[in-house]
Amino acid sequence: MKKFLKITGFILAGLILILLLIYLVFTIKWHRESAANMELAGDEAPVLTANGYQFRDLNKNGKLDVYEDSRAPLEKRVENLISQMNLDEKAGLMFAHFLGMEQDGSLLEIPTFSDPFSFMTESTSGTILKKKMNHVQNLGGASAKVYATWNNNLQKFAERTRLGIPVTLISDPRHGTMAMPGASAEAKWISVWPSQLGLGAIGDTVLVREFGDIARQEYLALGIRLAQHPMADIATDPRWARINGTFGEDARLSAALTKAYIQGFQGDSLGPQSVACQTKHFAGGGPQEDGWDAHFKSGKGQAYPGDNFDYHLIPFTEGAFMANTAQIMPYYGVPKGQVKEEVGFSFSREMIQELLRDSLKFDGVVATDWGIISDMVVKDASAWGVEHLSEKERVKKVLDAGCDVFGGEYVTEHIIDLVETGEVSEERIDISIRRILRDKFRLGLFDNPYVDLDGVDIVGNPGFVRKGREAQRKSLVLLKNEGKLLPLSANTKIYLEGMEQKGLNEKFPQIVEDIDEADIIVQKLETPSSPPEGGSLLERLIPQGRLDFPKDEKEEILERTRSKPTITVLTIQRPPVIPEINAASKAVIADFECEDDIILELIFGKFNPSGKLPIEIPSSVEAVEKQLEDVPYDSENPLYPYGHGLSYSY
Structure with a gap:
């Protein structure tokens, strides 16, 4: 045995040594690449003074160019800059990707284990100087001040490019308690709100616009100027992985809330105090064939068995476009x-x-969803219908279709090659460049892309946090309350299953550690999902597929539920199929990704539930399978219908 352990130790030590040597080799390579990239950097932009006004001399030529002059008309600034741009710079302007940052907000050049995602992205110098890209996203950040510091460092670095074109920071939704890889980030130091589906459960345009305005202020303080949201998709197939990112399955409610959401972020018109919205996913991503998500080959088809394509356009035509969404x-x-x-x-x-x-x-700008041209580490290219084309041919087809920005791609060389070979005209590229630059100019990025580090205290401030918590309360839906079990009396002892929020025991002394001591069980369940159809990393991380619990797991839940009076809390990312669990539960609450203490506040009657279901809860797997992917409200005898929601009778 000792000999075996000794040999195992040598093997492990050898593997560790090999990995360290590999990392050392790559580190040397990364440093050399960084040094080569940094040779492309010029000086920072000096400040010019003209007629008492100060301007940034972005191209460092010692004079005030039209594009540098905030007093000049928009179109003249755009045309002046285009006239100075070379093809490499135009190509770079048409791409967006993730970019890492150091823990203190410094620019990241060498991948670090503290940010594993950095191993899948280009260095800052590679992105900004070599590829000449200036649309980037980072969903991390150790604090609001770190994120704002990174923005300022990044903008100062962008000044060192030939024309000093500023960076547009992008963000997926980041105000929720849960994250979905490739779709949203978990709130950290920002105010916490219910999911977009939770906002649909509230159904209040005034509140949604208020959310948009608060999120706008927080984004502005961080330097984020482009929101890759809202989702104007309609949740007509309950199996789709992105249900929690929609406003529900009613097209006109979705249209009204989409409009209010965008108005909160952008204001009445796009300007220096706006955050531009990139509304998605045109022309409606909800009717996925058999519910499988279109990121992956299994879900590449959108089906319209109900001939209901136009229904999915309503949130765009009556919502996003009415609010003048900047991008699609x-x-x-x-x-x-x-x-x-x-x-x-x-x-x-x-x-x-x-x-x-x-x-x-x-x-406006049309930006592709991420990763449709080239394979990524986390997934293969979602090049559905054009899998047979080369990367360069795919880029041409996207341009011919009328799109402007390529999300999640670095292949700027294909645009350069297409123009140089005459396959795409530079005039066609300039059409996209004009759209992209208009947004950057309107947002005021050319005039001042920096943020005040002393102003980041607005991010997650008590007032915003309070508003977010109020919205969480309003989003909760009481589905069942047998025998008026709820609200519980203050001396009721409860046992928690599935709730782990820090500080719950201090706030609710009724919580007991031993289930035998409890009067009531409170169990929190998430919507089930299936094992992945494919082998990509992202496909393994996105919950989709089945909506009912596997037999063994369901029996375990039912055994617990029948052992004592039980309150079941359903965290709804997708509508679950839970007829037996529902029947065994004394009370059922629909949760749209709220904080646990707020759910317990509802249970103990600190407020009256007011939310209404923005989707149906199906009664069986068979009912789900009979639904038409593109049609709302077509679940046969739903367990809980659209719009259902109880309140307390005090």
């Missing part, structure tokens, strides 16, 4: 039966140029 993001899927050439939305000229631009008159 199409989804990955192939709209089956809706176009002559069945390809993914971003590759479809029929969908983008003919429908979105020509028919619906949208002339």
